[in-house]
Amino acid sequence: MDPKTDTRSRILNIAEASVLKKGFEATSIEEIVAGADISRGGFFYHFKDKNALARAMLQRYIDAENALYDDLFARARELNDDPLHCMLIGLKLLAEMLTDMPEGHPGCVIAATAYQDRLFDEGVRDLNRQAILGWRTRFRGMFEEIAAVYEPKEPINMDALGDMVSSVVEGGLVLQRALREHNNASQQIMLLRTYLKLLFAQRQI
Amino acid sequence: MDPKTDTRSRILNIAEASVLKKGFEATSIEEIVAGADISRGGFFYHFKDKNALARAMLQRYIDAENALYDDLFARARELNDDPLHCMLIGLKLLAEMLTDMPEGHPGCVIAATAYQDRLFDEGVRDLNRQAILGWRTRFRGMFEEIAAVYEPKEPINMDALGDMVSSVVEGGLVLQRALREHNNASQQIMLLRTYLKLLFAQRQI
DNA sequence: TGTACATCAGTGAACGCGCGTTCACTGATGTAC
DNA sequence: TGTACATCAGTGAACGCGCGTTCACTGATGTAC
Numbered sequence: 001m002d003p004k005t006d007t008r009s010r011i012l013n014i015a016e017a018s019v020l021k022k023g024f025e026a027t028s029i030e031e032i033v034a035g036a037d038i039s040r041g042g043f044f045y046h047f048k049d050k051n052a053l054a055r056a057m058l059q060r061y062i063d064a065e066n067a068l069y070d071d072l073f074a075r076a077r078e079l080n081d082d083p084l085h086c087m088l089i090g091l092k093l094l095a096e097m098l099t100d101m102p103e104g105h106p107g108c109v110i111a112a113t114a115y116q117d118r119l120f121d122e123g124v125r126d127l128n129r130q131a132i133l134g135w136r137t138r139f140r141g142m143f144e145e146i147a148a149v150y151e152p153k154e155p156i157n158m159d160a161l162g163d164m165v166s167s168v169v170e171g172g173l174v175l176q177r178a179l180r181e182h183n184n185a186s187q188q189i190m191l192l193r194t195y196l197k198l199l200f201a202q203r204q205i
Numbered sequence: 206m207d208p209k210t211d212t213r214s215r216i217l218n219i220a221e222a223s224v225l226k227k228g229f230e231a232t233s234i235e236e237i238v239a240g241a242d243i244s245r246g247g248f249f250y251h252f253k254d255k256n257a258l259a260r261a262m263l264q265r266y267i268d269a270e271n272a273l274y275d276d277l278f279a280r281a282r283e284l285n286d287d288p289l290h291c292m293l294i295g296l297k298l299l300a301e302m303l304t305d306m307p308e309g310h311p312g313c314v315i316a317a318t319a320y321q322d323r324l325f326d327e328g329v330r331d332l333n334r335q336a337i338l339g340w341r342t343r344f345r346g347m348f349e350e351i352a353a354v355y356e357p358k359e360p361i362n363m364d365a366l367g368d369m370v371s372s373v374v375e376g377g378l379v380l381q382r383a384l385r386e387h388n389n390a391s392q393q394i395m396l397l398r399t400y401l402k403l404l405f406a407q408r409q410i
Numbered sequence: 411t412g413t414a415c416a417t418c419a420g421t422g423a424a425c426g427c428g429c430g431t432t433c434a435c436t437g438a439t440g441t442a443c
Numbered sequence: 444t445g446t447a448c449a450t451c452a453g454t455g456a457a458c459g460c461g462c463g464t465t466c467a468c469t470g471a472t473g474t475a476c
Contacts, residue, residue, distance in 0.1 A: 007452080007453090021321075022323045023228040023321035023324065024228065024231075026229075026323075028428080029429080029430065030428075030429075038452090039453070040430090040431085040456095041432090041456095042452070044430090045452060045453060050431095110383055111316070112320045114383040115317040115382065116231070117382065119228065128383045129385065131383075132383045132384055133384070154399050154403065157396075160389075161396065163380055163389060164393060164396055166376070167379070167393050170375065170376040170380065171371070171372030171373055171374070171375040171379070172372055174313075174372070175337060175368055175371060175372055177319040178315060178319040178322075178333045180330075180334065184365075187362060187368070188368070188372050191362075191365055194404075195403070197359065198403040199400075212419080212420090233461080233463085235461075235462075244422060245422075245464085246420065247421070249465080250418085251419090251420095254463080255463070255464095414475085414476090415475085417471105418470105418471085418473090420468105420469085420470090421467105421468080422468095423466095424465085424466090425464085426464100427461105429460085429461085430459105431458085432456105433456095435453105435454080436452100437452095437454100438450105438451085438453100439452100440451090441448085442447085442448085442449100443445105
């Protein structure tokens, strides 16, 4: 790996871990440069100020999360072409992925920054907002595909159902952090999966 | 109100609002005392240090939340003695309460501190943990009462289902903060309500 | 009713420390001719 | 192949500012006798 992206990534890795542990304000540039083995000046070569770090960290997290969802549901689609079963398989894969993390998922950067949003400029807050809206659109699309084949047993707000995937992940991660357990997020996703089975599976149109 | 508790509560109110906006580290004692109209020394008369403030803030939040749940489900039980319908009414009341907040719910202090837990001592972290475990126990108990009357249509992990109430609230609040919308938490609770109807309502034992 | 003392709820100046940021400089690598 | 210059990826000292905390002091209220 070329040394430029290498140092930049190291900075982002250390910053992300620290932000999830202590929050953004308590994450000092001193500790980042000590961890990345560079000098203070080296940090400011890569990021013009601390807000630029926040922006880059969030963007990288969002991109990674989107790539993960793309990959997960593409694999699920290969395994079963029916939209409901694709969704159920994708959620199972997601739950397994969370269970397989040895230390447990460290938490969501979006939730961390959402609970400190006054520290950031409007650009950062908008990044957060667009990410969640993107997932709403993604999952609402998938649920509409399902509803075209399986009539929902109860009337459902499709935007809210789209949000529910993000909501269940975020909620599970909050629990997991507060409880110091490892599999709450995974369990909550499996409960969502059962929900979707009950909601859609009964009667094929 | 006597002036003592008055000043203490004012400090806690200002601290809570600021922690939800900016996080704990970025909440300065200077801004708290300015808002509460006292001097720096006055703050340290009420709290021995910043960690004591965190502990008091969390304890007050947890007590209020517990009182709210007690009240809500007691009222629900008055309206309908059946455990399932009591739960459904209680969740509806909770959702309505969230919708009725003019500025939207400001967010959960537990989630905020869970995402900054390395700033606090073990006592604070334990407070957080015990609160979530308390809600798990509370709601698992209610779900077991329901399951004794209505057989669940799918096998369910009762601890995880107990956690789901907290998880849905926490997840909804994260969304609501990130999106700058007002009713995501309320919508997610209504989706949970539909879930429980599908899971339990069909066949009475 | 008066006096002495204790407690309560603060005031406000002072402390040292760590923070984010700037800046002049540097050595290695790349490019033009 | 050699020389001149530009760019990249940093170094490390210095800056001023705001932070949490301490501490000697104060005026109002409560209590004992």
